[in-house]
Amino acid sequence: MQTRNTLASDDARHAIEDAAWAPSVHNTRPWRFAVSGTRISLHADADRRSDVVDPAGRELLISCGAALYNLRLSLRMRGYGFLLRLLPVPGRPSLLAEIDVAPGAGPAGEELVREHAQIRRRRSHRGGFGPGEVPDEVFAALPYEDASLVRFGDVHEQDALAALSNAADRGTGPADDGTASAGAAVLLVTRDDTPAARLCAGQALQRLLLRAAEHGAAAAFHTQALQVPELRTVLRLQFCGGAHPQMMLRLGVAGGAEPRSVRRPVEDVISAE
Numbered sequence: 304m305q306t307r308n309t310l311a312s313d314d315a316r317h318a319i320e321d322a323a324w325a326p327s328v329h330n331t332r333p334w335r336f337a338v339s340g341t342r343i344s345l346h347a348d349a350d351r352r353s354d355v356v357d358p359a360g361r362e363l364l365i366s367c368g369a370a371l372y373n374l375r376l377s378l379r380m381r382g383y384g385f386l387l388r389l390l391p392v393p394g395r396p397s398l399l400a401e402i403d404v405a406p407g408a409g410p411a412g413e414e415l416v417r418e419h420a421q422i423r424r425r426r427s428h429r430g431g432f433g434p435g436e437v438p439d440e441v442f443a444a445l446p447y448e449d450a451s452l453v454r455f456g457d458v459h460e461q462d463a464l465a466a467l468s469n470a471a472d473r474g475t476g477p478a479d480d481g482t483a484s485a486g487a488a489v490l491l492v493t494r495d496d497t498p499a500a501r502l503c504a505g506q507a508l509q510r511l512l513l514r515a516a517e518h519g520a521a522a523a524f525h526t527q528a529l530q531v532p533e534l535r536t537v538l539r540l541q542f543c544g545g546a547h548p549q550m551m552l553r554l555g556v557a558g559g560a561e562p563r564s565v566r567r568p569v570e571d572v573i574s575a576e
């Protein structure tokens with residue numbers, strides 16, 4: 304077993320490249336990374352937050368959490384272990400997490416290897432799904448830490464979710480095609496609604512999406528209703544047993560290639576430290 308007590312710059316760069324393949328709200332990619340010795344810091348890029356759809360930065364944090372999950376996976380694939388501290392730290396509001404690389408982790412387990420293989424293949428889905436069922440292994444990706452899934456098998460609940468999505472869309476753009484079209488409607492929820500809980504939600508989201516990709520499935524996002532505080536409260540109380548809804552998704556089997564989205568060059572998301 305190889306042990307390391309340094310972080311090779313090529314490994315850090317590759318892990319950050321993997322991180323940047325995470326999904327993000329409106330593909331804003333609102334993250335920055337700094338490497339200093341054996342530490343990688345994750346920062347929010349607040350200039351990329353939308354005042355209109357995400358004034359509190361909730362979806363920004365979820366996006367950064369998804370990137371953090373990829374970063375962790377990528378480091379483990381390169382034989383690194385790490386100590387992760389989820390922040391925010393008072394006085395440094397953009398600092399979200401620090402990862403101190405630790406020696407002697409050994410090879411990554413099979414499950415992580417399979418997840419890692421999906422990082423650059425995963426795509427968000429738009430539109431309807433084919434008739435294929437999403438296997439149970441996908442839903443088994445959660446609970447993850449404090450995040451869990453609420454599933455909606457009942458057609459009336461799915462109709463109600465679709466109606467809330469459409470209500471949120473009114474006046475802000477084209478009607479959502481809702482959660483009642485093919486696909487399994489889920490809400491990803493957390494016990495708390497703190498910045499750390501939102502980062503956790505992002506990590507759990509990415510774990511779910513990678514697991515879905517592994518099984519030929521994908522997620523379509525329906526986050527509009529969660530962007531309206533009153534509708535988010537209705538969802539929390541009526542559908543989530545008081546847990547905080549962070550993401551609304553449909554999971555399904557798409558069949559056919561998804562369009563590839565673009566990413567910034569890795570140099571644009573690494574700060575000197």
Ligand SMILES: Cc1cc2nc3c(=O)[nH]c(=O)nc-3n(C[C@H](O)[C@H](O)[C@H](O)COP(=O)(O)O)c2cc1C
Pocket residue numbers: 324325326327328329330362363365366369425426427428429524525526527563564
């Ligand atoms: C927090 C968050 C919110 C999102 N909200 C929506 C949404 O409301 N509608 C949508 O079509 N896609 C949504 N997306 C997906 C992004 O648009 C997508 O990740 C981005 O365009 C990059 O494409 P890719 O995921 O295929 O790499 C969201 C993603 C995240 C992480």
